[in-house]
Structures are given as C-alpha cells and as structure tokens.
Amino acid sequence: MRVSRNFVSILTFSVFLTAAFETTVSAGRYKDFKVIKTKILGVHESSVLSQLAFKSGLDFWSLPRNGKNAILLCEPQQAEEIFKELTRLELRPEILTEDVSREIAEERFKIDQINSAKLKVANWENFMTLDEINQYMDEVVANYSNIVSELEIGTTTEGRATRVLHISTGPGKPAIFINGAIHAREWIGPPVAMYAINQLTEFYDQNSAILNSVDFYIAPVVNPDGYVFSWEQDRFWRKTRSLNDLNCLGVDANRNFDWQWAPDNDMCSLVYPGTAPASEPEIQGLQSFLQEHTEITFYVDLHSFGQACL
Numbered sequence: 258m259r260v261s262r263n264f265v266s267i268l269t270f271s272v273f274l275t276a277a278f279e280t281t282v283s284a285g286r287y288k289d290f291k292v293i294k295t296k297i298l299g300v301h302e303s304s305v306l307s308q309l310a311f312k313s314g315l316d317f318w319s320l321p322r323n324g325k326n327a328i329l330l331c332e333p334q335q336a337e338e339i340f341k342e343l344t345r346l347e348l349r350p351e352i353l354t355e356d357v358s359r360e361i362a363e364e365r366f367k368i369d370q371i372n373s374a375k376l377k378v379a380n381w382e383n384f385m386t387l388d389e390i391n392q393y394m395d396e397v398v399a400n401y402s403n404i405v406s407e408l409e410i411g412t413t414t415e416g417r418a419t420r421v422l423h424i425s426t427g428p429g430k431p432a433i434f435i436n437g438a439i440h441a442r443e444w445i446g447p448p449v450a451m452y453a454i455n456q457l458t459e460f461y462d463q464n465s466a467i468l469n470s471v472d473f474y475i476a477p478v479v480n481p482d483g484y485v486f487s488w489e490q491d492r493f494w495r496k497t498r499s500l501n502d503l504n505c506l507g508v509d510a511n512r513n514f515d516w517q518w519a520p521d522n523d524m525c526s527l528v529y530p531g532t533a534p535a536s537e538p539e540i541q542g543l544q545s546f547l548q549e550h551t552e553i554t555f556y557v558d559l560h561s562f563g564q565a566c567l
C-alpha cells in the first residue's frame with residue numbers, strides 16, 4: 258500500500274511539474290509581447306494596412322477590414338516602431354496587452370482550476386486538450402453505437418489520426434461536415450464541434466428531428482499535431498507541424514486545399530500555403546474524404562477570434 262501511495266504522489270507531482278513546465282514554456286516565449294489594436298478602419302485604411310500586413314509577416318489576430326479594428330501581436334523589440342507607424346497612418350493604435358505571457362499563464366491557471374473541479378470528461382465551460390477530446394469521442398462511440406461510428410480520415414506528419422464521428426440514423430440522407438482547429442491555436446473550435454456531438458447523442462430525444470433529415474460528420478480537431486503543440490509549447494501556434502524548413506515548420510492548413518491554391522516561398526509566414534496543393538497529409542485526407550462523400554452538401558470549418566464568418 259505504501260508503495261502504491263508513494264507511486265501516486267510521485268505521479269501527481271510529476272504531472273504537476275509537467276503542467277507547470279509546459280505553461281512556463283508556452284508563456285515564456287511571449288514575455289513582453291504586446292497586442293495592439295487600431296481604431297475602426299475605413300475602406301482605404303484597411304487596404305493600406307492589408308498591404309502592410311501581408312508584407313510584414315506580422316501576426317494579425319484580426320485582419321484589417323472595413324468597419325473593424327485590426328488587432329496584431331508584436332514582439333517587444335518591434336512594438337514601439339509599429340506603434341509609431343500606426344500613429345503616422347492615423348490609425349490611433351492602443352496597446353491592449355502589455356505582456357502576453359501573463360495572459361497565457363492566467364488562461365492556463367483558469368483551465369486547471371476548472372478542470373480540478375470537474376466531474377465529467379467534457380466540460381463545456383473550458384477548453385479541452387486533445388487527450389480529453391479523444392476520451393470524450395471514445396465514450397460517445399461506446400455509448401451511442403446505434404447512431405455513432407468512427408472513421409479515421411488520415412494520419413498527420415507526427416503520426417496522429419484525424420478522427421471523425423459519423424452520426425446517422427440510417428443511409429440515404431444528405432450530410433453536414435463540421436471541423437475545428439484547422440488553425441491550431443483557435444481552441445474554441447473543438448468544444449463547439451464537441452457540443453454538437455453531445456447534443457446529437459446525449460440529447461438525441463430533443464434533436465431526433467434533425468437526424469431524421471441529415472447525417473453529420475464531425476471532426477473536432479483536423480490539425481492535431483499543431484493543436485498539441487499549441488497546448489504544450491507555443492500558445493499561438495497556428496500551422497501544421499510538417500518539416501519544410503528547419504527554422505520554420507508547418508503550413509497554414511486552411512490555405513493548403515487544392516482550391517485556388519497560390520504559391521508562396523516564405524515558409525516562415527503564418528499563411529504559408531505549403532509546397533503544393535494538398536501537400537499536407539491532414540489536408541490530403543480531409544480533401545479526399547470531402548470529395549468521395551458526395552452526400553456531404555454543407556461544410557462548416559470553425560474558426561475563432563477574427564470575428565469573421567467564413
């Protein structure tokens with residue numbers, strides 16, 4: 258008994274240390290990074306700033322658009338110069354966050370706090386790790402096997418499966434495909450997709466009319482490598498984790514589909530589209546699946562923060 262207690266306490270301690278280390282790693286790299294917001298932009302202003310955005314490689318969290326504020330993340334060394342330039346352009350910049358690393362640490366603290374009190378795997382008030390998402394998907398497949406089956410539509414660069422749940426009461430219906438986290442850091446997408454799974458299964462009685470009309474294919478995380486990296490190493494990681502360049506890994510999966518694909522040689526860019534259309538295994542799998550399943554008539558790709566409907 259003593260051995261097992263010691264083992265549990267060592268395990269608990271090591272889990273705590275791992276979590277603390279990961280938080281520090283993720284937050285630390287953003288020490289003193291600033292978030293800057295412009296005023297609400299007009300047509301001309303958004304076009305001028307758009308050109309700057311694409312040339313500079315800056316991380317715009319909210320792209321310049323007519324009638325919206327632009328919001329961007331700046332390294333500490335760049336912040337003063339960017340602030341001056343935005344002021345010169347009369348875009349009335351203001352600093353929203355002085356030290357992004359503190360916000361990352363606070364976010365992780367809140368996630369851990371909610372998790373320590375939770376009773377179920379899926380907690381709709383919190384973000385979820387890939388392990389928690391997979392665990393909930395396993396539970397749903399086991400508990401609702403009459404209407405849920407699982408498919409794997411591809412394997413990522415790091416060897417993870419792209420998991421999809423097919424929710425259906427029988428053949429012959431059109432289908433809706435929903436996915437989250439094609440952009441790794443957009444953590445709210447997976448819980449939204451999971452909530453749809455939850456409502457269609459655990460609350461089937463209230464929602465059976467929907468499933469009488471359509472099937473659903475739901476993939477909460479279509480970029481799992483990037484998603485895990487954003488939890489463990491870099492909170493703002495957006496791309497996949499493919500090895501194109503030793504210094505700049507990954508591709509903007511959202512721009513990698515074989516549809517209006519445009520080449521770009523800047524592998525370090527946050528919007529780097531890859532070496533060729535559908536070069537990423539994640540997109541090869543997703544694209545083939547969408548093409549082969551002609552019953553899919555509606556595709557929802559969940560994104561966050563940009564306040565845009567895509």
Ligand SMILES: [Zn+2]
Pocket residue numbers: 440443559560561
């Ligand atoms: Zn996105």
